[in-house]
Amino acid sequence: MTQTGRGSLTQHNLQINFLELYRNDDRIFSEISFDLSEGQHLLISGANGTGKTSLLRVICGLTIPTGGTILWNQLATNNIDCRYHEHLAYLGHKNALIPELTARENLEYTFEGNRSINRTSSVLEAFGLNKYLDQYAEKLSNGQIRKVALSRILLSEKTLWILDEPVANLDTSGTQFLLAEMQAHLDQGGMLITTSNLNDQTLKPNSEINLDKA
Amino acid sequence: MNLKSIYKLGSPPLFYKLCIVLEPWYLISSILLIAVGMYGGLFVAPPDYQMGDAFRIIYFHVPSAYVSMMAYVFMAVSAIIGLTWRSNVAFSLAKSCAPIGASFTFLALITGMLWGKPMWGTAWVWDARLTSELILLFLYLAYIMLHLSIPDRSKADRATALLAIVGVVNIPIIHYSVVWWNTLHQASTISKFAKPSIATEMLWPLVIMILGYTLLFAAFLSKRTAAELAVREKRTRWLQTLIVGDKNNA
Amino acid sequence: MMKVLRIIFLKDLKVSLRRWSDLLTSFILFVLVCLIFPLTLGNDPSLLLKIIGPVMLVAALLATLLAMQNIFRPDVLNGSLEQLTLNSYPLTLIICTKIFSFWVITSLPLILISGFIASSYYVTGNSILIVILTLLLSTPSLVHISALAAALTVAIRYPGALMALIIIPLSLPIMIFGAKAIEFSISGIDASAPLYFLLGMMFFTCSLGPVVTAAAIKISID
Numbered sequence: 001m002t003q004t005g006r007g008s009l010t011q012h013n014l015q016i017n018f019l020e021l022y023r024n025d026d027r028i029f030s031e032i033s034f035d036l037s038e039g040q041h042l043l044i045s046g047a048n049g050t051g052k053t054s055l056l057r058v059i060c061g062l063t064i065p066t067g068g069t070i071l072w073n074q075l076a077t078n079n080i081d082c083r084y085h086e087h088l089a090y091l092g093h094k095n096a097l098i099p100e101l102t103a104r105e106n107l108e109y110t111f112e113g114n115r116s117i118n119r120t121s122s123v124l125e126a127f128g129l130n131k132y133l134d135q136y137a138e139k140l141s142n143g144q145i146r147k148v149a150l151s152r153i154l155l156s157e158k159t160l161w162i163l164d165e166p167v168a169n170l171d172t173s174g175t176q177f178l179l180a181e182m183q184a185h186l187d188q189g190g191m192l193i194t195t196s197n198l199n200d201q202t203l204k205p206n207s208e209i210n211l212d213k214a
Numbered sequence: 215m216n217l218k219s220i221y222k223l224g225s226p227p228l229f230y231k232l233c234i235v236l237e238p239w240y241l242i243s244s245i246l247l248i249a250v251g252m253y254g255g256l257f258v259a260p261p262d263y264q265m266g267d268a269f270r271i272i273y274f275h276v277p278s279a280y281v282s283m284m285a286y287v288f289m290a291v292s293a294i295i296g297l298t299w300r301s302n303v304a305f306s307l308a309k310s311c312a313p314i315g316a317s318f319t320f321l322a323l324i325t326g327m328l329w330g331k332p333m334w335g336t337a338w339v340w341d342a343r344l345t346s347e348l349i350l351l352f353l354y355l356a357y358i359m360l361h362l363s364i365p366d367r368s369k370a371d372r373a374t375a376l377l378a379i380v381g382v383v384n385i386p387i388i389h390y391s392v393v394w395w396n397t398l399h400q401a402s403t404i405s406k407f408a409k410p411s412i413a414t415e416m417l418w419p420l421v422i423m424i425l426g427y428t429l430l431f432a433a434f435l436s437k438r439t440a441a442e443l444a445v446r447e448k449r450t451r452w453l454q455t456l457i458v459g460d461k462n463n464a
Numbered sequence: 465m466m467k468v469l470r471i472i473f474l475k476d477l478k479v480s481l482r483r484w485s486d487l488l489t490s491f492i493l494f495v496l497v498c499l500i501f502p503l504t505l506g507n508d509p510s511l512l513l514k515i516i517g518p519v520m521l522v523a524a525l526l527a528t529l530l531a532m533q534n535i536f537r538p539d540v541l542n543g544s545l546e547q548l549t550l551n552s553y554p555l556t557l558i559i560c561t562k563i564f565s566f567w568v569i570t571s572l573p574l575i576l577i578s579g580f581i582a583s584s585y586y587v588t589g590n591s592i593l594i595v596i597l598t599l600l601l602s603t604p605s606l607v608h609i610s611a612l613a614a615a616l617t618v619a620i621r622y623p624g625a626l627m628a629l630i631i632i633p634l635s636l637p638i639m640i641f642g643a644k645a646i647e648f649s650i651s652g653i654d655a656s657a658p659l660y661f662l663l664g665m666m667f668f669t670c671s672l673g674p675v676v677t678a679a680a681i682k683i684s685i686d
Contacts, residue, residue, distance in 0.1 A: 024367050025449050062546055063686050064300075064368075086552040094543025100482040101475065109475055109544070349633045356629045363620045372683045373616050376676055377630065380612065383672075384634050387665075391637035395644070 012073060012087065012159050013037050014059075014191065019068035021051070021058055028054050029211060032068070038159070038189040041182075041203055045196050046211030052195040053093065055211070056164050059193065060090045089158035091166070095149035099138035103129065103148050106137055107155075123151050126177045143169045154181050160191045179203060226443050227452040229303045233440035240433035247426030254419030262416075268332040273419055275325035277427035278318045279343070282350060283385075285315030285431060289357070290382035293375035302446060303439075305371040308378060309361060310438035314431060316354035322347050342393040349388055353381045367446070468553055469561045476565035483534070487569060490531035494574050497523035498581045509586040516585040516595070517646030521639045524574055524599060525606055529628060531570040532610035535562065536618045536681065546685050559681065560674040563611045571603035587650060594649035594659075601662040602642040608673030609634050615680035638665055 013036070020030035028051040036042050044052050057063040059070065061077055061084070070077045072084040097106045107120075124130050127147040132140060140148070146169045153161055161182070167175045182203055186192055192203075255273035262269035289311035296304035326344045327337040338344070357374050364370035447453050480487060501519050505511055539545035548558050575596060582595040613630040617623035645658035 024365075060550060062549070083552070085550055088550060090547070090550055092543060092546070094541075094546070096543040096547045098475075098479055098539070098542060098544050100479045105475065105478075108471070349636060352629065352633045356626070356633065359626055359629060360616060363617070363626060366686075369619070369683055369686055372686075373680060376612075376680050376683070377616060380634065380676060384637075387637050388633065391640045391661075395640045 011038055012191065013071075014160065015071040015074070016059065017069045017071070019055070019058060019070070020066050021054055021063065022066045030067075032209065034207060034209060036160075036191055036193070036207075038191060039186050040206040041186055041192040041194070043194055043196060043205035043208045044211065045208060050211035052211060053164055055209075056090070056092065056162055056193065056195060060088065060162055061085070062090075087159040088162065089153045089156040089160070090162045091149055091153050092164045095145050096152075097137040097140075097145055097148060099136065102134050102136055103140065103144075104133040106148060107133075107152060120155055123154050123181075127151060127174055143171060143174070146170060147174055150178060159189075160193070161185060162193045164195050166194055225301070226303055226447050226450075227456070230440055230443045230447075230453075230456075233436040233443070237433055237436040237440070240429050240436060244426045244429035244433055247422050247429060251419045251423035251426050254415075255423060259416045259419055265333065268329065271325050271329045273423050275322060275329060276420060277423045278325060279322035279347060280424055281427045281431045282315055282319035282322050282347065284428070285311050285318060286350065286353070286378075286385065287382060289315060290378045293378040297372060297375045297379075303443065305375070306439050306442040306446060307435070308375060309371065310435055310442050312354055312357045312361070314434045314438065316351060316358065318427075318431065319347060319351045319354060323351065342389075342395075345392050346385075346389045349392070350385070353385070357381070465553065465557075469557060472548075472558060472561045473565045476562055477569060480565065480569040483538075486534055487531065487573075490527040490570055491573050491577075493530055494523045494527040495577065495581070497526055502585070512585045513587065513650050514647075516582060516587060516650070517598075517643035518639075519585075520578060520581070520595060520599065520646065521602065521642045524571075524603060525631070525635060525639065527574060528570065528603065528606045528610050529624075529631060532566070532607065532614050533623060533627065535566050535611055535614050536684075537614070540618050540685060545681065549682060549685065555678040555681065556674045559611075559678045560670075563607060563674060563677070566611070567604060567607045571599075571607060575599045575603065591646070591649045594655050595646055597659065598642050598645045598662065601659060601666055602638045604666045605638045605662070605669040606631075606635055608669040608677070609638075612673060612677045612680060615677045615684060618681070618684045638662065641665070 015036075016032060016034050018030075019032040021028040032055065034042060044055055046052050054063065058065045061070070072082055072087070075082040075084075077084045097103075098109070101109070121130075124133070127150070129144065129147055129151065132144055137145060137148070150166065150170075153163065166178060166182075170178060182192055182194075186203075194203075194205075251273060256270055259270070261267050289308045292304045292308035292311065295301060296308060323344065326341075326347065330339055330341075330344070331337050357377055360377055361370050361374045364373055444453060498519055501515060502512060505515070536545060539548075549555050551558070578599050579592050579596050582592045587595060610627070610631055613627045613634075614623070616630065617626050620626065641658040641661045645655045645662065648655040648658065
């Protein structure tokens with residue numbers, strides 16, 4: 001895997017300070033603070049409805065928090081000089097596949113990175129997607145759709161992966177492959193934020209935020 | 215808690231108290247001014263040599279039309295401030311503006327039609343200004359409907375703020391295209407709403423009425439904004455102590 | 465950058481073509497609205513020549529309104545639009561490309577058929593060209609205004625009526641001047657003044673529209 005897009009001079013770093021989110025009058029979460037450096041994995045755990053997804057969306061910049069700051073390499077993410085989005089790959093509950101396009105076309109729709117052909121085919125091979133590449137996304141099963149969406153992340157060459165329940169809908173071999181890929185990503189200096197509702201098997205995180213207690 | 219959130223929490227109580235304090239003053243002064251203006255307009259000013267006593271409705275029509283447009287601009291400015299500084303107070307102001315502005319627009323339309331009946335023989339003529347006023351009403355309605363249909367408050371605030379800004383940019387374009395269309399249709403008729411040189415004893419009640427209506431708008435706005443802020447901040451401590459404190463005093 | 469925009473443009477064209485039934489519906493609406501008037505008013509050439517301007521623009525507005533309800537909605541539902549906002553490319557340009565591809569797919573057919581419809585309204589000679597030109601200049605503005613309304617209402621379940629309430633007042637200048645241009649040309653007056661106005665409005669909406677629409681998208685997917 002090439003190291004393009006990863007500054008070798010500066011260590012990437014994500015710093016979250018006192019993040020809080022209110023919707024109308026309801027508190028979703030508050031006082032979330034953490035620090036994430038290269039090679040580290042943060043797990044956000046908690047029961048359903050504790051705001052895991054909302055927290056991920058705030059970290060991505062999709063939702064504006066009620067209070068608190070998100071710093072990428074010491075720069076606020078809404079700063080115009082901040083290159084946060086060049087390093088960020090996010091996969092939520094929605095798989096972001098357009099049903100009217102084939103799996104292959106959907107993969108091409110991610111326009112960033114110039115990954116090698118070998119790498120692409122090995123990921124698709126491991127997920128068992130090769131046979132289905134020319135099928136329309138609406139004809140694929142939920143698990144296959146999830147795998148296409150995950151391959152997009154694996155091939156994106158971004159530093160920070162933010163994955164919302166990555167192993168949901170995956171079969172055993174797919175889960176094993178994904179966990180191995182996530183570990184490889186961390187070993188290469190990548191950063192990882194995942195959520196889990198405690199029953200999922202996942203990598204051992206460097207740190208954990210439990211929203212049940214917060 | 216960092217400094218910024220303390221500052222944020224600090225601002226709405228101040229504004230709330232300001233609204234509560236100012237509202238009666240606005241209301242009293244506006245009632246006085248409107249009373250004086252009505253006396254001047256209905257009894258002192260001489261009847262118009264062309265339109266007779268019917269012209270006196272301009273003392274209600276012109277001020278409400280003026281306030282209806284001012285309210286939209288005020289709403290758009292508050293919306294810009296709200297979007298830039300994410301200020302809850304500015305968003306409350308903008309949201310409170312809309313129904314009041316719509317009411318004044320409605321009033322301007324009704325009084326315009328009441329005037330039109332003796333002037334033109336029918337209640338509705340496609341006069342440029344009346345038509346623009348009607349479109350303004352639709353812009354207000356679009357704002358109100360959009361606010362109502364988005365359940366998340368902060369989202370609704372920001373989406374409607376964009377609509378208000380686009381609307382305020384478009385109002386002059388809409389107005390002048392309606393005027394242009396109108397002059398092409400009936401090039402000879404002069405707009406009945408244009409004020410050529412107007413006698414002083416006719417003018418001063420009009421100025422006073424406009425002032426009175428503006429203050430009335432300010433009074434309604436303070437009341438609504440205070441209520442809106444109270445709803446938005448109902449979980450905060452300052453409001454609870456304020457209300458409990460009021461009860462203790464009473 | 466251009467390569468990325470070209471990919472988005474071609475993909476959007478492809479997706480729109482695969483959702484062809486939506487497109488056909490708005491096209492048929494345009495033709496049907498144009499058809500109602502001769503059928504209900506009668507076959508009087510002088511009357512039809514008088515109403516063709518407003519009829520054309522109202523039909524174009526309704527067709528645009530119907531088609532544009534779906535410019536962002538499916539992409540919001542399947543999550544691909546939020547991926548586009550997370551991209552490091554400016555969202556305004558991406559939105560601009562999307563709107564352009566939608567214009568190509570929804571408005572160009574209307575413009576192409578408008579000449580035939582005009583001739584069925586007994587329009588002759590140069591005026592047919594003016595009708596086509598009017599639609600060519602006014603549909604971009606209509607599409608941009610509708611895109612803004614669609615972006616503002618994308619999170620609402622039944623946005624149709626609200627979209628109409630937002631779009632119609634804002635597009636009034638375009639309707640007025642578009643109808644004027646056609647009326648002028650049919651009655652033999654020089655139509656360049658309203659056409660210049662339409663051109664100006666087109667530049668205005670095409671330059672500022674995508675900026676506001678992008679902001680609205682960011683709010684709506686929050």
